[in-house]
Amino acid sequence: MIRDPSRLEALLVSTRRFVCETAIPNEALVEERDEIPEPIVDEMRRLGLFGWSIPEEYGGAGLTTEELCLANMEISRCSVAFRARCGTNTGIGAEAIIQDGTAEQKRTYLPRLASGEMTGCLAVTEPGAGSDLLGGLATTAVEDDGGFVLNGTKRYITNAPIADVFTVIARTDPGKHGASSTTTFLIERGTPGLSTGKPHKKMGQEGSPVSEVYFENCRVPNSSVLGGVPGRGFASVMKSLNKQRINLASLCTGPAIRLLDESLAHARTRRQSGKAIGEFQLVQAMLADCKVEIEAARALILDTARKRDRGEDVTLEVSMCKYYASEMCGRVADRAVQILGGAGYCEDIGGAVPRLYRDVRLFRLYEGTSQIHQLNIAKLLLKGVS
Ligand SMILES: Cc1cc2nc3c(=O)[nH]c(=O)nc-3n(C[C@H](O)[C@H](O)[C@H](O)COP(=O)(O)OP(=O)(O)OC[C@H]3O[C@@H](n4cnc5c(N)ncnc54)[C@H](O)[C@@H]3O)c2cc1C
Structure with a gap:
């Protein structure tokens, strides 16, 4: 559900600007120092990135699931470290409090998590x-x-x-x-x-x-x-993880979009045998497969997000989203390295592609491994859920 299209568009534009003007130019520095410089974290605080999923009454943006997924697809087009910095506040580090905290616990923690004062x-x-x-x-x-x-x-x-x-x-x-x-x-x-x-x-x-x-x-x-x-511990954690699974699926989509952009740029400019490599049909097939899979993930995620916003039970769908999007991102990253050739393997030449290839490998492991999601999906299907 999108509550106010123009407000959402403003948020997406400011996020895109942060990604293009601050995050991407600092990716190599963050990798080298193994930390995000504090002035950049401050900029993230000012932009409200820590509070996207926290209700407005506690200082967050109170994004609906669909809005959050669209915003996630923007913030995740840079090194994963940037969104991981704010991602526990607008995700697993706040969600249990939002869902099950007492009034006092919400008042104590949510405003400070939303502002990024606390992690x-x-x-x-x-x-x-x-x-x-x-x-x-x-x-x-x-x-x-x-x-x-x-x-x-x-x-x-x-x-x-x-x-x-x-x-x-x-x-x-x-x-x-x-x-x-x-x-x-x-x-x-x-x-x-x-x-x-x-x-x-x-x-x-x-x-x-x-x-x-x-x-x-x-x-x-x-x-x-x-x-x-x-x-009630397990129930609270599972509620958080169920929300996080669709959250993470959308966070798998941004890196895939970026990897395809990087692959396209390389395919247009790299020349072999007197031609841009993008003119070779076998390279074209890899580009096409990336695009189709990204759009399939995006459609599944946004459809599931809308169902969740309507209050429907999406236990099956969130598992499908997390499983498909994380595996899709791994395949796109692998093709991107292939399209870049040797540059895709050399950190000093390939830039974002080898870094993202390593970054996104984790997606298939946490928030439920791919195998655990396959089991969940099959179990629900066998129970008659469709
Ligand atoms: C960088 C990083 C960040 C993380 N962040 C967090 C965090 O913030 N909070 C947190 O609590 N956890 C976090 N995790 C933990 C993550 O969620 C777990 O690593 C994940 O759940 C898998 O657990 P495991 O590593 O013990 O693997 P295991 O459960 O031991 O699995 C190993 C292999 O066995 C397979 N397997 C296991 N059980 C079955 C089964 N029943 N059927 C079929 N196959 C099976 C798995 O699919 C996998 O391939 C993080 C992990 C990493 C690496």
Whole structure:
């Protein structure tokens, strides 16, 4: 649903300007320094990029799902690090609070997440709990003296090294394995017993810090329980992830559009055998396949976004979006390297293409691997959902 086309257009234009005039010219610097310079983060704050999905009453833009997807397709046309910097605030680091937080929790955190004053993150994955989050969850939160004491380790948490507030799922009933034995907590940095590890050395997405989070006898008050009611942790996390899946699908589409643009520019200018390589039909076939798949992803995502905005159950569709868009982006990145030839493999010559090739590989792994989405889709189909 698009509420006000001219307001949305203004947002898309300002985002495009940020991508073209600030983000793309600084991609190499961000990669080299492995961080986004603070003046650029400040510009992102001023543009409101941290609060896109946060309701207007808390200082965000309150974008509908369709608006958010269209905006995501713009912000993601540069190195993934830029949108990852604000992406936990306008995504998994705020969504559980929006969906299930108490009035007090919303008032405390959402305005500061929307402005970018605070950085949020969602700490779910653990060394033994990846795809099987519920079965593998080993972080415990034991009730004690009017609060809870947490122990455990979270792994691969985006923005953990710079986060101010952590949304954390833990098992509050260690004897049980079901969803009702889990609780989600909001824990601020500085709480004794919470610490973060050194950033993981990743194969791409330089500038987007990801690390482990440790809880060692970390004592939190009852007011840290998301929504104030224990036993609803898994449900809250799944609500966040369901929204995030369509969010991420649209974030897979921007890089694919950029990769096709880079491929087209190269195909027009690179000459072999006396011709631009774009005149060779086998190169044309790769360009055509990229375009068709990008448009197919875009259509599926926007159709699903509109259904979600109408209040329809889109559990099946969001899995299809995330699965298709992330795999599509991987195929487009691979073709882009092929079209650039040796330049696609050499970072100092190929520019954005080799960097994005490495950046987008992650899309098929997080927010549910491709295999987990295939299983979800098939399970729902076999149940009769269509
Ligand atoms: C850079 C980065 C950032 C991340 N950010 C976050 C974050 O902010 N917060 C967070 O909580 N997590 C985050 N993650 C974690 C991410 O969501 C997990 O890595 C992902 O869920 C996969 O879990 P795993 O790595 O343990 O792989 P595993 O679950 O061990 O999977 C390994 C392989 O086995 C396959 N597999 C597993 N189970 C099945 C099955 N039942 N059927 C078929 N195949 C199966 C998988 O598809 C995969 O191919 C991040 C990860 C990375 C690398």
